[in-house]
Amino acid sequence: EAQLVESGGGLVKPGGSLRLSCAASGFNFGIYTVNWVRQAPGEGLEWVSSLSSRSTYIYYADSVKGRFTISRDNAKNSLYLQMNSLRVEDTAVYFCARYAPGYDGNGYWYFDLWGRGTLVTVSS
Amino acid sequence: EIVLTQSPGTLSLSPGERATLSCRASQSISSSYLAWYQRRPGQAPRLLIYGASSRATGIPDRFSGSGSGADFTLTISRLEPEDFAVYYCQQYGTSRLIFGGGTKVEIK
Numbered sequence: 534e535a536q537l538v539e540s541g542g543g544l545v546k547p548g549g550s551l552r553l554s555c556a557a558s559g560f561n562f563g564i565y566t567v568n569w570v571r572q573a574p575g576e577g578l579e580w581v582s583s584l585s586s587r588s589t590y591i592y593y594a595d596s597v598k599g600r601f602t603i604s605r606d607n608a609k610n611s612l613y614l615q616m617n618s619l620r621v622e623d624t625a626v627y628f629c630a631r632y633a634p635g636y637d638g639n640g641y642w643y644f645d646l647w648g649r650g651t652l653v654t655v656s657s
Numbered sequence: 658e659i660v661l662t663q664s665p666g667t668l669s670l671s672p673g674e675r676a677t678l679s680c681r682a683s684q685s686i687s688s689s690y691l692a693w694y695q696r697r698p699g700q701a702p703r704l705l706i707y708g709a710s711s712r713a714t715g716i717p718d719r720f721s722g723s724g725s726g727a728d729f730t731l732t733i734s735r736l737e738p739e740d741f742a743v744y745y746c747q748q749y750g751t752s753r754l755i756f757g758g759g760t761k762v763e764i765k
Contacts (some may be wrong), residue, residue, distance in 0.1 A: 537701075578694075578702070578745055578756040633707065641754035643692035643747060645713065647701040 535559040535646055537629045542651030549619050553651060555612040555629030560646075563607035566590070566632040568644065569614045571625035571653075581627070582614065583641070590638045597623075619655045626650040659683055661746055661757035669765040676733040678760045680746035685726045690750035693722055693731045696759075697742045705744075706731060736762070 541553040555567070569581040582603040583592040591603060602615040612629055633645035660683040670676055680691065689709035694702045704713040706722035709729055719734040733740055741764050746757040 577758045578747075580754045580756070628702065630702075633704070640751035641749040643690075643704065643707045643749050644694075644702070645704050645707075647703070649699070649701045 535631075537631065537646060537648035539627060539629050539648045539651040542627065542653045544654045544656065545619055546657055547619060547621055547655055549655070550615070550617045551619065551653060553614040553616065553627055553653070555614075555648060557610040557612070557629075557631075560631075562610040565634075566636050566638070566642070567605065567612045568630045568632065569601075569603065569612075570628045570630050570644070570647075571623075572628070572650070573622070573625040576625075579625075580641070583632070584612070585638055592641075616653070619653075621655050624653060624655045626652050659686070659748055659753055659755060661748055661755055663744075663746060663757035663760045665760060666758070667761045667763060669763050670736055671765045672736050672738055674736050676731075676736055676740070676762055678731040678733075678744055678762075680724075680729040680731070680757050682727040682729075682748060686729075686748050687750055687752075689725050690748060691722075691724070691729050692747045692749065693720075694745045694747065695740075695742045696745065697739075702745070733762075 538556045566585045568583045584603045600618045604613045628650045629648040630644040631646040632642040636642040664679045691709045693706040696702045710722045743759045743761045
């Protein structure tokens, strides 16, 4: 069964850093574009970042550009999100999500597999 | 930039009833690049519909999507207990990736 499992969330002070991980299993991770999507408490979903299968295409939401870095290790079937200069408004559950097949690297696509998320709390 | 508005915010219905959820875009969405997801508390979001009307793998046929241009609808023909959840629409394609604010379907 295809699965994504996030980890690395926790409590961090404003200005701090955190690194999230997403472990993939049950499918060929190396051929998919994968993403981070977040949901702040009481809010809707917000796409954060995308990374193509060979790390050729990288996209970020304006709200995190310059502060967050997405990366992957296909040999370890893992996706990462390095979050620096964290702000209170970055508090959210962070989901790892896979683009469905058919994505050609241009623009954006839809997600056919999600993890359950990991909670990041930015507070002093 | 495109904004997706979902209505109603909350839908109170009983099991067996029909649910009709709306997702309205501030401008036309090209190629009907619209998806719907279900989110149950503590669970991973689940893809229901893509391309405005295509059911994802394993999704029961009581879920259907329709619409084009700027107006889209998710219909659940007969609500099952496990269908009470929050539903999100999502626009994709070349311009932007955004989600609607969600509709909560709750038990009446």
